[in-house]
Amino acid sequence: MRPNKLRALLKSGKPSIATRVHSTWPSIIEAIGHTGTYDYVEFLAEYAPFDLYALDNFGRTAELHDMAAIIKIDQEPRSFLAQRGIGAGFQGVLFADCRAVEDVRQCVRIVRPETPEDGGTYGVGPRRFAYMGYGGTPEYVQALRDIVVMFMIEKRSAVEQLEEILAVEGVDMIQWGPADYAMSIGRAGERRAPEVKAAERRVFETALKMGVAARAEIDSVDQAKYYLDLGVRHFCIGTELSILFQWWKQNGDNLRKVIADA
Secondary structure, three states: OOOOHHHHHHHHOOOEEEEEEOOOOHHHHHHHHHOOOOOEEEEOOOOOOOOHHHHHHHHHHHHHOOOEEEEEEOOOOHHHHHHHHHHHOOOEEEEOOOOOHHHHHHHHHHHOEOOOOOOOOEOOOOOHHHOOOOOOOHHHHHHHHHOEEEEEEOOHHHHHOHHHHHOOOOOOEEEEOHHHHHHHOOOOOOOOOHHHHHHHHHHHHHHHHOOOEEEEEEOOHHHHHHHHHHOOOEEEEEEHHHHHHHHHHHHHHHHHHHHHHO
């Protein structure tokens, strides 16, 4: 089985850098890989259209450039999406919209192998990550144990149960979701409100105190210092759709002004 690069970074206490994409086009993943900068790339399956063929090709392309890949999935159908993502070669799953401790426990079970000691619900299947084998070997079981299980902390109820959630065995990493949190407390659109920022700080500080890795999602390098000062060492920078929109908007506007002034 292919070693899990993100798991190895977590075990060694090393930092990690990722970026996010909506596209499953292999050339986008290749372009990221050619930079030689990123440890893994995140596919935003929660937002983007895709099919099962695309997931397999995403996994292949990331591996060709010595990157890991993770998949962010919708709240439903969690089991299907997570297990097909893992089967395609994604080495981490980012679960969105968990509202309570039991949601988190169920997500961990989805990812872990169905053995007496693991108590998971991932069974045997001849999927891509088994490299043409049927699965069910000790190596197959270990690969499932190594899958990095990540959670968005983005609902009011999840923040209220934060310590209980972080104490669930199998929670490897958390990320803050300010937009969902703001909406869940009746402050829709106010993701940078003081109340939201205070909750974010509490989430990160509590996670690190309890030994759970925390990942910050940032848009520019200058935003990293705030999180570094908190002790965060895992970052995801940029999203290709936003990067393209900002370039098109800025340069299109500027070109129109130049033409109008000519």
